Amino acid sequence: MDKNFQRKDLLGIRNLSADEIKTLLQTADTFRDVSRREVKKVPALRGKTVINLFFENSTRTRTSFELAAKRLSADAVNISVSTSSVAKGETILDTAMNLDAMAPHIIIVRHGSAGVPHQLAKVSRASIVNAGDGSNEHPTQALLDAMTIKEHKGEILGLNVAILGDILHSRVARSNVHLLTKLGATVRVAGPNPLVPNDFCGLVNNGLTICPTIEDALENADVVMVLRIQKERMNDAFFPTMREYSIYYGLTKDRLKLAKSDAIVLHPGPMNRGIEIASDVADGSSSLILNQVEYGLAVRMAVLYLLSGGNENKEQ
Amino acid sequence: MGDEINLVEKSRIMNSASIKRALSRLASEIVESNQGAENLYLVGIRRRGVPLAEVLAKNITQLEGIAPLFGILDITLYRDDLSTVGANPVVNRTELNEDIEDKNIILVDDVLYTGRTIRAALDQLMDFGRPNRVQLAVLVDRGKEHRELPIQADYIGKTVPTKRSEIIKVMLKEFDDVEAVGIFERPTE
Numbered sequence: 001m002d003k004n005f006q007r008k009d010l011l012g013i014r015n016l017s018a019d020e021i022k023t024l025l026q027t028a029d030t031f032r033d034v035s036r037r038e039v040k041k042v043p044a045l046r047g048k049t050v051i052n053l054f055f056e057n058s059t060r061t062r063t064s065f066e067l068a069a070k071r072l073s074a075d076a077v078n079i080s081v082s083t084s085s086v087a088k089g090e091t092i093l094d095t096a097m098n099l100d101a102m103a104p105h106i107i108i109v110r111h112g113s114a115g116v117p118h119q120l121a122k123v124s125r126a127s128i129v130n131a132g133d134g135s136n137e138h139p140t141q142a143l144l145d146a147m148t149i150k151e152h153k154g155e156i157l158g159l160n161v162a163i164l165g166d167i168l169h170s171r172v173a174r175s176n177v178h179l180l181t182k183l184g185a186t187v188r189v190a191g192p193n194p195l196v197p198n199d200f201c202g203l204v205n206n207g208l209t210i211c212p213t214i215e216d217a218l219e220n221a222d223v224v225m226v227l228r229i230q231k232e233r234m235n236d237a238f239f240p241t242m243r244e245y246s247i248y249y250g251l252t253k254d255r256l257k258l259a260k261s262d263a264i265v266l267h268p269g270p271m272n273r274g275i276e277i278a279s280d281v282a283d284g285s286s287s288l289i290l291n292q293v294e295y296g297l298a299v300r301m302a303v304l305y306l307l308s309g310g311n312e313n314k315e316q
Numbered sequence: 317m318g319d320e321i322n323l324v325e326k327s328r329i330m331n332s333a334s335i336k337r338a339l340s341r342l343a344s345e346i347v348e349s350n351q352g353a354e355n356l357y358l359v360g361i362r363r364r365g366v367p368l369a370e371v372l373a374k375n376i377t378q379l380e381g382i383a384p385l386f387g388i389l390d391i392t393l394y395r396d397d398l399s400t401v402g403a404n405p406v407v408n409r410t411e412l413n414e415d416i417e418d419k420n421i422i423l424v425d426d427v428l429y430t431g432r433t434i435r436a437a438l439d440q441l442m443d444f445g446r447p448n449r450v451q452l453a454v455l456v457d458r459g460k461e462h463r464e465l466p467i468q469a470d471y472i473g474k475t476v477p478t479k480r481s482e483i484i485k486v487m488l489k490e491f492d493d494v495e496a497v498g499i500f501e502r503p504t505e
Contacts, residue, residue, distance in 0.1 A: 030390070030407045039443040042393035044404075072393075305393075309404025 005306045009121040009128040012137035013178040014201070021146070021179060028147055028295070028302035034071055035297055045074035048308055049104040052078045053096070054131070055086070055111040060269055060293065061131050061140070065108050068300035074105070074308075092116060093123060100124040105308055109133070127307040135169045140303060141268050142175035144296040146183070148288050149223055151295070152264050157184035162217040162259070164251060165227035165276050166195045166238075172268045173227060174201060181207035190217035191227075191249060192239040214249055221259040224286075225266045226251050226277045242275050252278045256286065264288050323483060323500040329476055330497035335455065338473035339368065342453055343375030345471050350420050353377070355448070356384035357419040361391060361437050362408055367490045368455055369424035385419065387412040394436035410440065417445040422471075426486035428454040431467035456484055456497055 004023040013021070034042055050069040054062055062078065069076035079099075081087065086095055092111070099107060100123070108129045109117045114136035121128040132138040149156055161180050167173050167189045180187050181203055189196060190211040200208060211217040218224065229245060239245050256263065265277075265286045273279045282289060330338070350356055353376050360369030366388055377383045388411040398404060423437055434452060441450060453471035458478045460468070476499070478484060483500045487493075 027407055030409050033409060034393075037444065041443070043439070044393040044395075044398055305404055305407070309398065 006309075007307070009117070009130075010139055010303055010307060011118050011121060011128065011130045013139045013142050013175045013182075014137065016139075016179075016182070018182045021143070021182060024143055024299070024302055024306065025147055025150060027306060028143065028299040031301040031305070032295070032298040034301065035294070041071050041073060043073045044305055045069070045072035045105075045308055048072075048074040048106070049102075050074045050076045050106045050108065050304065051099055051104045051126075052076065052108045052131075053099065053110075054079070055081045055092075055109075055116075056132065058110055058131070060296070061110065064293070064296045065129075065131065065140075065300050065304075068297055068304055069106075071297075072301055072304055074304065077104075093119065096120045096124055100126055106304060129303060129307065132171055135171050135174070137175045137178075138171040138268075139175050140296065140299050141172050142179040143303075144292055144299040145172075145176055145225065145266055145268070146179055147295040147299055148266060148292050149264070151291070152288060153222060156180065159185045159222040160220055160260075161185050161187045161223040161225065162211075162214075162221040163187060163189045163225045163227065164214050164217060165191045165249065166229055167191050167200060167227070168195045168197055168238075169230050170227050173225075176225065177201050177203055177208055185223075188217040188221070190214040192245065194238045214251075215255065215258055218255060218258040221263055223264055223266065224251065224256065224259055225268075228268065228270065229272055229276050231272075242272075246275045250274075250276055250278060251281050253280055253284070256281055266292055268292070322503060323485075324503050326482070326499045326501050328496055328498045330456075330474060332495040335473070335495060335497065336371075338455065339371050340375050342471045342473060343372050343379060346372065346422055346451075346453065347376055347379050349451075349470070353380035353382045353384045355418070355420050357387065357414065357416060357421045357447070358384050359387045359389055359412070359421055359423050359437075359441070361389050361423060361425040361433060363491065364426035364486050364488055365389075365424045367488050368426060369422075372422070372424060372453065384422075385414045387414065387416075389423075389437050389440055391433060391436040391440055394440045396432060396436065412444050415445060416441065416447045418448045421447045421450040423450060423452045424454070425452070426455050426488075427484050428452070428457045428467075428469050428472075429462050429484075431463045431465035434467045435465050455486055458484060 004019045066076045104126045106127045108131050110131040111133050114134035116133050117128050117130040163173050177187050188209045188211050267289050358369045358373045360366035373386050390408040390410045392405050392407045451470040454469045455473040457472045457475045485498050487496050489495050
């Protein structure tokens with residue numbers, strides 16, 4: 001029996017071992033069934049409290065975590081920044097400590113700045129789950145992407161994965177690059193020059209290649225991940241116009257032909273149709289975008305389940 | 317339950333042949349009580365209930381010429397000790413592919429002890445529908461005095477009075493080297 005996941009918090013993929021990732025994915029696989037049943041609820045986390053603390057907008061991730069908690073019979077509370085005391089000037093740490101005093105078991109945090117969940121993890125007794133911190137990490141997204149890939153490709157080991165778009169600002173890309181290289185995939189990233197760092201997560205030559213054009217990255221790919229152009233983070237002139245971006249970097253049907261004929265297409269959502277991904281690709285037979293959402297729920301159930309298992313006095 | 321090491325076997329109470337005989341008797345009893353194999357649904361409780369249920373299903377098929385329905389329950393998410401057992405245990409799949417509505421369910425497990433596993437199995441079963449009735453078949457019953465819930469078995473391979481300090485291990489060829497039932501005890505220091 002492997003009990004390979006015994007952490008207090010889930011802050012990122014970077015520090016996880018391949019075994020821990022596999023345990024998470026394996027557990028998630030069994031939780032998929034729960035959402036396919038007539039009664040979509042099991043009593044595993046009865047009496048536990050889960051708080052969703054979101055300082056950034058989110059529909060998919062917040063709903064997914066909330067449903068995951070509810071389907072495990074935990075009580076879920078949502079706090080969004082517009083209604084919180086942070087709007088009245090309270091610091092994040094004070095907010096977190098006050099929430100912690102109400103003795104929740106798990107706090108799920110999304111924040112626009114990197115490292116916020118890590119800071120909260122130091123002061124709170126509750127387990128902290130990072131639901132996205134700035135451009136740093138988004139671990140459950142990488143896990144659900146991995147689950148989608150595994151489900152459709154069998155194994156992650158040996159696959160060619162292309163990640164396209166705004167690599168620089170993408171926590172999704174960071175978490176995915178860590179996860180996929182740990183499990184033995186070859187990852188190629190490409191996008192507009194100013195949005196692709198020369199080295200990324202220190203992983204170049206360690207399973208990661210930076211490609212000059214997206215055509216290079218797509219060549220022979222098994223999996224194509226398209227990232228969202230994050231208009232909210234585009235303060236500088238990284239590329240001239242959205243129109244130009246879609247012409248040079250958008251994933252179109254023709255470009256997708258460079259990948260393997262059975263390649264799958266992923267997008268973390270929300271999509272900018274016609275910009276980073278053409279509508280006929282997003283709705284096409286290679287697209288698994290809605291499967292990702294289904295697996296996301298299972299992954300988050302697995303995370304909540306594993307974190308709530310007798311994790312007191314455990315060191316991170 | 318895990319795989320305990322450092323256990324001393326005190327006595328062996330069943331071997332491969334007696335397990336086989338017990339299972340063929342249980343199959344007959346099940347068929348007799350349910351008047352055939354129609355509407356019968358055998359559900360093995362992970363892990364060791366599953367191969368036992370498979371043998372029972374095979375025996376029943378031979379007796380009646382109809383194969384009963386077959387399913388698997390993993391009760392992990394329904395346990396009442398989740399926050400006390402340390403790290404949460406590994407969850408495996410529950411496989412009830414056929415509707416349990418109005419069926420005669422036979423839950424199958426290796427050992428009946430406190431009754432808590434069966435309570436969890438019943439709770440899970442009810443989330444899947446409303447069976448006509450549910451009965452319980454076990455290879456070994458450790459005796460009523462250990463029961464922590466009002467649960468008893470309808471079909472029993474062997475009743476073995478035991479002490480609380482003792483551990484009954486059902487070893488099956490699917491998981492272990494041998495096929496046997498033994499009474500084990502932790503060595504006293």
